[in-house]
Structures are given as C-alpha cells and as structure tokens.
Amino acid sequence: MHAIKYLVAGLGRIGRLHAEMLKTSIPNAELHAVCDVVEPLAKSVAERLKVRAYTSYDKALSDPEIDAVVIATPTFLHKEMTVKALEAGKHVFLEKPLAPSLPDAKEIANRVKSSGLKFMIGYMRRFDHYYRRAKSLVESGALGRVISFTSIARDPSPPPGWAADPQLSGGIFLDQLSHDFDIARWIVGEVKEVYVVGGNYVSEEIKTKGDLDVVSIIVKFNNDAQGFIHGARRNTFGYDLRTEIYCEKGTIFVGVPMDTMMSIGTGNGVSYGGVAWFEKRFLEAYMEELRHFTSAIIEDEEPLISVDDGLRLVEIAEACWRSYRERKPVSVS
Numbered sequence: 001m002h003a004i005k006y007l008v009a010g011l012g013r014i015g016r017l018h019a020e021m022l023k024t025s026i027p028n029a030e031l032h033a034v035c036d037v038v039e040p041l042a043k044s045v046a047e048r049l050k051v052r053a054y055t056s057y058d059k060a061l062s063d064p065e066i067d068a069v070v071i072a073t074p075t076f077l078h079k080e081m082t083v084k085a086l087e088a089g090k091h092v093f094l095e096k097p098l099a100p101s102l103p104d105a106k107e108i109a110n111r112v113k114s115s116g117l118k119f120m121i122g123y124m125r126r127f128d129h130y131y132r133r134a135k136s137l138v139e140s141g142a143l144g145r146v147i148s149f150t151s152i153a154r155d156p157s158p159p160p161g162w163a164a165d166p167q168l169s170g171g172i173f174l175d176q177l178s179h180d181f182d183i184a185r186w187i188v189g190e191v192k193e194v195y196v197v198g199g200n201y202v203s204e205e206i207k208t209k210g211d212l213d214v215v216s217i218i219v220k221f222n223n224d225a226q227g228f229i230h231g232a233r234r235n236t237f238g239y240d241l242r243t244e245i246y247c248e249k250g251t252i253f254v255g256v257p258m259d260t261m262m263s264i265g266t267g268n269g270v271s272y273g274g275v276a277w278f279e280k281r282f283l284e285a286y287m288e289e290l291r292h293f294t295s296a297i298i299e300d301e302e303p304l305i306s307v308d309d310g311l312r313l314v315e316i317a318e319a320c321w322r323s324y325r326e327r328k329p330v331s332v333s
C-alpha cells in the first residue's frame with residue numbers, strides 16, 4: 001500500500017492549513033501538490049512545503065500520481081471543481097458547505113453517488129474531542145432525553161469578500177451556521193422546522209451584498225426537541241462559540257469564549273484572553289478529519305460525513321431564508 005497522495009486546491013485561510021497538516025501530521029498521507037490561481041501564492045506554499053505547484057486546476061488533475069483532492073476554494077466553485085475531480089478519478093475531501101444553491105448541491109450529490117469514489121465534506125466539529133464526548137454522553141442515555149439544543153456562534157470578523165455575498169457563499173445560514181446545524185443534527189437528530197429573525201448590525205459590506213449579519217433561529221427537531229441557534233459575523237473579543245445540550249437529567253456545555261490557559265492580573269482585576277478563531281479552536285479536529293478521510297480511502301470504508309449530510313444542510317439553509325423572508329416558521333422539506 002502506498003501513501004494516499006493529495007492535491008490541495010485553494011490556498012487561502014483553510015487550504016494552507018490542510019496543506020500543512022497533510023505535509024506534517026497525517027499518517028499514510030502525502031502532500032503531492034498544491035494549486036492556486038494566484039501564482040505567487042501557489043509557488044511560495046509549494047516551495048515551503050517542498051511539493052509541486054500548479055496554477056491550473058485542470059492540469060493538476062491530469063497528474064496521474066494524485067489519488068485525492070482537498071478542495072478549499074470559494075464555495076461557488078465547489079460544484080465544478082468536485083465534478084472535475086470525480087471525473088478524473090480522484091477521491092474528494094470538500095470544504096464545507098457543499099454549494100451555495102440547492103440545484104448545485106443536488107448535482108454534487110448525484111455525481112458523488114455514481115462515482116464510486118470516496119467523498120467527505122469538512123464539518124470538522126464532528127472530530128472535535130468535546131463535541132464527540134457530548135455525542136457519546138447523549139447516546140449513552142446517562143442524561144436522559146435531549147430537551148433543547150442551544151448554539152451561539154459569533155465570528156471575530158466578517159469573512160473574505162466573496163463570502164459576504166450570499167450568491168457566492170450561501171450566506172450566513174450556510175457559510176457560517178451550517179456547522180451548528182451539522183452538530184445539532186449529529187447529536188440531537190433531524191431538523192424539522194426553522195423560524196428566523198435576522199438583520200444587519202455589524203457589517204456594511206454584508207448588508208450591501210444582500211446577506212444578514214446577525215440571526216436568531218428557533219429550531220424544532222423531528223424528535224420533539226427544541227433548539228436555538230444564534231450567529232453573528234463580528235465579535236469584539238474573538239471567536240465566541242458555545243453549545244449547550246439541555247437534557248432531562250443534566251446539561252452539557254461545550255466551549256467557553258475565553259482562553260483560561262493565561263490570565264493577566266492588574267489593579268483592575270483579572271482578565272483572560274479569548275480564542276482567536278477557528279484555526280486555534282479546531283486545530284486538532286482539522287487534523288482528525290484528514291486522518292479519518294485518509295483511513296476511509298485506505299480501508300475502503302464510508303467516511304463519517306456523507307454528501308447527503310451536506311445536502312440536508314443546504315436544504316436547512318434554504319428553509320432559513322424562506323422563514324426570514326416570509327416571517328413565519330418553515331418546514332425543512
């Protein structure tokens with residue numbers, strides 16, 4: 001058995017992280033090449049990691065040594081790039097979300113299913129130690145049934161320009177909050193209905209491009225549990241991500257908005273730093289998801305997060321938009 005040889009396409013915020021991890025930390029994986037349309041970026045990352053650089057994705061895909069592709073490009077490119085990778089016979093690890101619109105998401109799902117190749121979508125919170133413990137605790141029954149799920153997700157600052165445009169990114173419900181819906185579905189169960197209140201409070205760019213920047217979503221699950229998901233695109237003290245699972249016999253709290261590993265005491269009291277952003281909070285999880293995907297290829301097993309999970313999250317995001325526009329609760333079809 002040879003190591004799985006990867007191409008990482010898209011070397012922005014998240015692609016560089018995947019490339020570095022594949023180079024240094026994933027057993028049985030080898031970073032073979034990187035690709036970005038920005039030539040100096042492709043070259044500098046390739047030089048640093050001592051791998052091949054491509055600026056043309058098509059050319060990179062024709063490299064017969066590549067077994068698998070990590071697609072970490074802007075979301076509106078996901079469909080085209082996934083289809084091309086599958087057609088070239090490569091396994092695909094696709095960054096979330098599947099695609100900005102339902103028709104594109106459905107096409108990806110159909111192509112994945114008929115390809116016979118491995119596919120996973122990068123909802124890395126499922127590989128986070130604390131969310132995993134929360135899930136196994138719920139499944140053990142020790143806390144009784146889940147009554148409500150609460151998630152607060154406030155990013156330190158708005159995302160890159162394209163992601164402020166809901167036509168390109170899917171908007172706040174998909175680009176940001178599909179992580180929270182993914183964890184909600186994984187731990188609590190299928191989402192039945194959403195009711196959204198939202199508006200523009202923190203980013204002129206997001207407002208101009210037609211997205212919302214602060215939203216509150218009431219959720220109903222098929223199993224009668226309730227939920228509340230709140231997202232904001234700007235937060236003064238860093239990444240504020242908290243989840244609570246309130247059960248009959250206790251509550252699980254995941255994540256705290258402060259880094260208690262260091263504090264500074266002065267005459268004004270003691271202060272703690274925040275967690276800067278996703279790269280710090282989920283570093284281990286990003287590593288684990290790539291380990292898992294690599295092992296799924298080698299062992300010929302189904303990866304944990306299916307293309308249907310990705311599709312369902314696009315359906316939930318569409319229901320959120322409808323609820324916001326029609327100002328009423330909407331069933332997720």
Ligand SMILES: NC(=O)c1ccc[n+]([C@@H]2O[C@H](COP(=O)([O-])OP(=O)(O)OC[C@H]3O[C@@H](n4cnc5c(N)ncnc54)[C@H](O)[C@@H]3O)[C@@H](O)[C@H]2O)c1
Nearest residue numbers: 010011012013014035036037072073074075095096097160
């Ligand atoms: N799982 C997570 O926590 C997480 C975090 C951040 C981003 N993401 C997802 O990852 C994807 C990328 O987001 P980002 O924030 O890294 O974006 P980004 O804008 O920082 O980077 C995207 C990169 O893709 C490159 N690119 C554009 N077109 C290309 C093409 N045709 N071929 C090769 N490269 C191309 C750009 O030059 C850029 O360097 C998005 O789908 C986003 O939702 C996921």
